[in-house]
Amino acid sequence: GAVVSQHPSRVICKSGTSVKIECRSLDFQATTMFWYRQFPKQSLMLMATSNEGSKATYEQGVEKDKFLINHASLTLSTLTVTSAHPEDSSFYICSAREATSYNEQFFGPGTRLTVL
């Protein structure tokens, strides 16, 4: 199956700093990428959907100025958590889909963010 990578896998940062998480589709072109957030013992909640070359569409309640998403190429999307605070500590998971098959949505291994 197709592979999606995320980097870093874990990050610890101080409150007020910004953190960038990369999501790459390694062997296919991801025309659409999704970013999910998962708090401990909770489900995956969709944060935003991004199509290559377009602005991301954010779910209700997700601050677009705080969670900056860039999907500049068909293999790379980035999520930047700006001015991170402890409440942003979570598990962030990206997912990618190629244009030829809406059926398939491949998930990255996730990034665990801890904000001190």
Next chain:
Amino acid sequence: AQKVTQAQTEISVVEKEDVTLDCVYETRDTTYYLFWYKQPPSGELVFLIRRNSFDEQNEISGRYSWNFQKSTSSFNFTITASQVVDSAVYFCALRGSGNTPLVFGKGTRLSVIA
């Protein structure tokens, strides 16, 4: 809107017991897709199965089986002869037609005790 309900928050079974994880979904789409994922403690989602709305055939894969019933909007997952390695959180998910994202249920935490 799509919605997935997993009423069982946590289940604990003894090894070798059979266990069924329930999933009920809601959608207005006539074409839709149902999924099950396993999330072990590492956090990485493991894809288990995808079913489209036109295929109501039940499926068996080793110790895993799935029962899809459109009449009750359910897509239940059974593990036969459970093993300790089956301990994880299991998510049922739904996607409607078109380029729409997966919507996840709240998950069921399965603990298999030796």
